[in-house]
Structure formats: C-alpha cells, structure tokens
Amino acid sequence: MNDIHDKAITEIWQMIRETQAEMKETQAEIEKLAESSRRADAEIEKFAKESKESSQRTDRKIRQLAGVFDHQWGRFIEALVRPNALKLFQERGIKIKSTFQRVTGQLDGHNMELDVVLVNDSELVIIEVKSRLGVQEVRDFLENLAMVRPIFPQYKNYRLYGGVAGLEIVEEADKFAYRQGLFVIEVVGRGIAIKNDLSFQPKNFE
Secondary structure (H helix, E strand, C coil), X not given: CHHHHHHHHHHHHHHHHHHHHHXXXXXXXXXXXXXXXXXXXXXXXXXXXXXXXXXXXXXXXXXXXXXXXXXXXXXXXXXXXXXXXXXXXXXXXXXXXXXXXXXXXXXXXXXXXXXXXXXXXXXXXXXXXXXXXXHHHHHHHHHHHCCHHHHCHHHCCCEEXXXXXXXXXXXXXXXXXXXXXXXXXXXXXXXXXXXXXXXXXXXXXX
16 A cells, blocks of 8 residues: 555656656746747847938938939029020010129128029019929028018119029919019920010019
8 A cells, every 4th residue: 555655656756857847848948939039029129220220321312312413403404594594584675684693692691692693784683493393492582582682782773573493393383483473484495485474574572
C-alpha cells in the first residue's frame, strides 16, 4: 500500500516538474515573442520616422523646384510683356514713351518691386506678372497699387493704371480684374494681347 502511495506521489512530483519545465519554456517563448514584438515596433517606428523625414525632404525639394519654376516663368512673361506693351497700350490711347522692368522702392520698411512699368509724361501703367494668376494675386496687387504713389512720389500727379498678366489664369481672375478696372494681359502664341474689350475704361488708382 505504501509502495502505491509512494509511486503516486513520485508521479505527481514528476508531473509538477514537467509542468514547471513546460511553463518555463512557455514563459521563455512568450518573452522571446515579446522581445521580437518590441524590436518590430522599434523597426516600424524607425521606418515611419525615416519615411516622414524623407517625405518632408521631398516636399521641400518640390517647393523649391516649384519656386524656381514660377520664378523662371515669371521672368519669361515679363520679357514678353515689356517690349510688346508699348505698342499695345499706344493702340489703347495710352501713349507710352518708356518701359522699365523690376523697379524697386522702399518707404518706412515697406519694400515694393514693380514687375513692369510703362510711363509717359502724365500716365503710369504698373503691370503685375504671374505664372499663375488667381483672384488672391489680383487682390494683393490692388493693395500694392495703393502704395505706389507714397513709395514713388515722382509719379504723384500721374494717372495710375494697373494691369495683370499671367501664363495661366484661374478662378476667373481675368473677369475679377476687369471689374476692378485693371487691364488683363494674356500670353498668345509667342506674344501677348490685352483681353479687355475696346469699351473698357481703366480705373485711375488715386
């Protein structure tokens, strides 16, 4: 009887030891999986961070290239506008004598750069040139026109007209500019043209 009892106890202890060993193995596997998971999370986090940084670098490069593109197209349009504007505006009754490009001025810390300036003895036409002309660009230009006389007092007694030119005109900015009394200039083929109809009366921005 005692032999049976001892054998049962021995088997129970054996089972306990085996169970403990299995539990240790299971715990080791769990810890191994947890460590793998932590490493995977770290790799994922690292990859996400690197991807974000790469995306930011790409965005910066795209913005820089877009800036260069806009700048170069703006220069190109200015080069088209200036030599052709004299004839175009003379045909509209504004007898331009001189044309200037990229005229700069300053007053009380406010800097201004005029893309194209057309002038005679009593009239001044300021043309804003954009590669992409939208309504906001027209609004900004209208605000700048109000500063022309204070910054360039030599023209304070001149009639002041404004015009906008764009390679791409969006948001019906041409119609908006027309309603504000501005000339609208567009690129046509290898030259430029004034879109305003012959009945258009430009506004004198006093």
